[in-house]
Amino acid sequence: MTRFLGLLGGWCARHGRIVLALWVVLAAGLMGGSLALGRPVSNDASIPGTDAQRAHDLMKEGFGPGYATGGTVQLLLYSPDGKLTEEPRKQAVERSVAAMRTMPHVVQVDTPFRKGGIASNLQIGVITVKMQGNDPDKAGETTQALADAAAPARDAGLEVVAADDSNPASKEIKTGPSEVIGVICALLVLVFAFGTLVAAMVPIFAALVSVATGLGVIGLLGYVVDMPKQAGIMSTMIGLGVGIDYALFLLSRHRKLLADGVPVVESVRRTVASSGGAVVFAGGTVIIALSALMLAGFPLLSTLGWVTGISVVFAVLTSVTLVPALLGLLGHRVNALRIPLVRGRSSTRGGGSGWAGLGAWVARRPWRVLIGSVLVLAALAAPALALKLGPLDEGYAAKDSPGRRAYELMATAFGPGSNGPLIVVAELPEKVSGAGDATVKRIADEVAGIDGVAHVSDPKVNSSGRSVLLQTISDYAPSDPQAAEVVRRVRDVSIPGVQVHVGGKVAGLTDAGDRMAERTPLVIGVVVLLSALLLLLAFRAPVVAVKAAVMNLVSLGAAFGALALVFSIGLGSGLVGMDAPADSSYLQTLFFSVPIESYVPLMLFAVLFGLSMDYEVFLLTAVRQAHVRHGDNSRAVAEGLGSTGRVITSAALIMVAVFVAFIAYPDAMVKTFGVGLAVAIAVDATVIRGFLVPATMVLLGRANWWCPRWLDRLLPNLSVEGHEEEDPAPRAGRAQEPVGAGR
Known part of the structure; x- marks a missing residue:
């Protein structure tokens, strides 16, 4: 070489x-x-073979717009000066909704004035837009266009921000x-x-x-x-x-x-x-x-x-x-x-x-x-x-970012778990007639009774009658380790003949963490062994190769x-630009854990x-x-x-x-x-x-x-620093030198 x-x-x-x-x-x-x-980039953060991926695949089969291609966009509305239900704010919101319904790929727009669409204080509401046939890689452009269509609401003095429902690949x-x-x-x-x-x-x-x-x-x-x-x-x-x-x-x-x-x-x-x-x-x-x-x-x-x-x-x-x-x-x-x-x-x-x-x-x-x-x-x-490992949600975004603002509004209005809903999809043993079926009701009751579940939506049966979908809100924010525990509890629901799968951002990141923990020893072993082998080829010295691999692990x-010191313990997280919530105390700001x-x-x-x-x-x-x-x-x-x-x-x-x-x-x-x-x-x-x-x-x-003679004969001569130019002696002769005599 x-x-x-x-x-x-x-x-x-x-x-x-x-x-x-x-x-x-x-x-x-x-x-x-x-x-x-x-x-072109891909928003695909799939993890083949996981339960979350199975739920995602089932979710696209016959549940209507928003669940197949195109996705769902949520816009948060906040009225700082009064209730959203008061005129003329309500009319401004309705005009915004009407404008969104005329946009390409929009098949359904739910107003904040429906059940579950407005907070108990009537100052925060959410517009849910379901899309069909929209290019997932243009989700950012679509969201911005929908936010622009809410101009009448802004003109009426309302704050309008888009909720971030992206996965790690789409950021x-x-x-x-x-x-x-x-x-x-x-x-x-x-x-x-x-x-x-x-x-x-x-x-x-x-x-x-x-x-x-x-x-x-x-x-x-x-x-x-x-x-x-x-x-x-x-x-x-x-x-x-x-x-x-x-x-x-x-x-x-x-x-x-x-x-x-x-x-x-x-x-x-x-x-x-x-x-x-x-x-x-x-x-x-x-x-x-x-x-x-x-x-x-x-x-x-x-x-x-x-x-x-x-x-x-x-x-x-x-x-x-x-x-x-x-x-x-x-x-x-x-x-x-x-x-x-x-x-x-x-x-x-x-x-x-x-x-x-x-x-x-x-x-x-x-x-x-x-x-x-x-x-x-x-x-x-x-x-x-x-x-501390765990998913990062928009609660850790920059304080002045739209995603952080939408996250805080959503948590205030509907609870911290609303920022990472669990998509529960159950495969049924036989076809059912609709949401009123006894098996469907039992699934909903079982999920609603799980510790850590705050709310379960009305069940939705797909067109084949073989799957039921429940949107479930937990008591915990997506980044809270307890949210992953709720995912596992829901998956443990046992009903004869029914297979319960959990998807959504929290479930996907939970599966990613489990997959990483499972494969980490394999990856580390392969990297260390191959790197040591490359060094062995370079220097023809087994001890040096093994020692170098160990030293690199030490630096890790x-x-x-x-x-851990900066992010998990939080000492210095503020210095690197991680902003604590606005209502945090001085001590919480100083030790803001991420x-x-x-x-x-x-x-x-x-x-x-x-x-x-x-x-x-x-x-x-x-x-x-x-x-x-x-x-x-x-x-x-x-x-x-x-x-x-x-x-x-x-x-x-x-x-x-x-x-x-x-x-x-x-x-x-x-x-x-x-x-x-x-x-x-x-x-x-x-x-x-x-x-x-x-x-x-x-x-x-x-x-x-030191290198055994049999290994020295097997290894190709791939000198790194030109030893063959500087030392023309045969390899066998060098192997026999008392190379450590100088010590």
Whole structure:
């Protein structure tokens, strides 16, 4: 692989204009085509094989408009100055209802003045609009059009807001200033790392091209596969981070070779042959980790996994082709436009002396460093025991958002459970004549008598007479863990010959949580094993491969601890933009607890495991390279940390800046990812790579690079850092060296 990457890097450096033109045309074409054709997305958050999915399928069979295609839209009305039933407010509401009935795809509009449509104080009411044949992917546009049709009600002084009944896949997360802030922060870090504006712009440009290309591909893939709306933001977040980091590692190596007097093209060739291999392996671990999400059994999560992997693929491709092309075109001008008062030390030979000193310090006292690091990491991970998983409802949306306002009005008027009604669909053993059948009545009575059920609608029998539907309101908000318990109690209803299924948003998220808990061990096991195998192929050292996998799991503990501290315990939730209810006390506002979606930890695990492995690969390649030169284990650890510490820290700081910038998004899911990723990367690049990994490598001594002869013969020679160029001795000879003698 080293030889191939060297040839590729040298060719790209010599034909820089062609490579640059090809990437720019590709990025512009794909992104332009995606924007011109639109980006179709799917609101499908189905989980095949679950009870909620069965209820959803039955609900579409013969229950009339609103239950098949098209769905239902609810508009909340609030009269701050009097009752809705008073004139002229009532007339304004009726005119609004009449306007909605004339709109396309609307087949039924229920006024607030029906049974159950208005609150007991007569100030809050709900208009229910049932649609037929409306495109689910245009639900947002339809809702806005219906809200606009309620202009007569607004003119009469009424507040009109649309209730949010979306599922996790249909929450559109639009791009905003966070991407710009992240790029600016990354540019500042690069300027301080390199000291020149031209060098700082190379990773930024390469990352932007890779992100644009990836987003273009993702946008076009929406025409052939279901594409959740979070795909773009997740790809942008990860693509920016890894794209800048990979280019940074290559650029740092290239500038050092230039400083040593190596000609430009030869420097690029050596850089791609060595550090390019580390980039390929590091990107491979991220892609493996993300691909393993396909085993989670949750289509939304699986799609997010492989779609995010696309951004990593393009980050790797631009790093080993576009970056060499840019370096070849720039030549020594890569050090041009030096910034006054900023001294970039990445290219100087003494730039890593501080980190080398730290490595030597760790090597002299490995046991103390190991114990201290473990204690620090244990303290950071301890809050993870309080991690609270659960569905996020609109009660946690931004305080000034329409969804939050509608949620609060609905809860005030009809109880907290009205924001997440349970759709109970029972399959009957035989055809019934109608809602007055004894079996139907018994089902309704059984459901109504369950602890935690506040209200059950009149039963509705489908056209075949073989299913009955009950809309059930629980006593608990959708995010309350007790709401999931109510779902389970309803499913436990036992009537001979009757199969009771529960659907709706709460039931679906409950099933998603159960599926995640069931599949999590499988996903974790596959990710750890495949990543360890990839490291084994890269370094031919079983102990190093296993140790690296364990270290990455340790960094995850710190990430989950931070999530629990900020969201589950609530310490700092206000600082990341999570607004407590308006009637909360000061203490409740200070410790505002927010549940974390059940699929977020598994997605975070995959992303973080892959990103943590990046730094492990870059550190280990430097240590391995030093060890191959002289065979002294402790010295190799110190030199490896010294040569990579500054670069890894700069790369981590860039990632942290990018992820922190995304915390500003109003979406709670993006906030949780931003906090978790930022904390994990910061801890990984400092405590783990700076102290824990070097200490364990010193203590392991010769065991680090031990490999049984039979395994050495079986493994293909896939050198990461160009060992075959730097150490031409046969593999068998190296395997017999007393590699730990230097300890």
